[in-house]
Amino acid sequence: MKALILLALVLINLALIFYLAEKVSRYWKRFTDHRKLVNDHPEMKSVDPERGLMGFESDDVIRALVLDNDEPGESEPYLATLTEEEED
Numbered sequence: 001m002k003a004l005i006l007l008a009l010v011l012i013n014l015a016l017i018f019y020l021a022e023k024v025s026r027y028w029k030r031f032t033d034h035r036k037l038v039n040d041h042p043e044m045k046s047v048d049p050e051r052g053l054m055g056f057e058s059d060d061v062i063r064a065l066v067l068d069n070d071e072p073g074e075s076e077p078y079l080a081t082l083t084e085e086e087e088d
Contacts, residue, residue, distance in 0.1 A: 038047055 034047070
């Protein structure tokens with residue numbers, strides 16, 4: 001009888017250890033993913049770790065610039081249209 005109780009306690013402890021290890025590893029992965037997303041940029045500090053970039057808080061000026069921009073951008077690299085005379 002004592003052997004069965006001891007076996008049950010060992011199995012319960014093993015299950016608890018595996019459960020806690022899974023929780024810790026999930027938390028650590030979420031923490032490192034958020035850290036990679038923010039990448040120590042001060043403007044990214046308001047990113048919600050649960051929602052990712054969908055929870056990014058911006059001020060009204062940036063929001064108006066991005067959302068009210070009706071002119072499409074060009075698919076050329078930055079400064080690709082400059083000639084050699086314009087670069088000097």
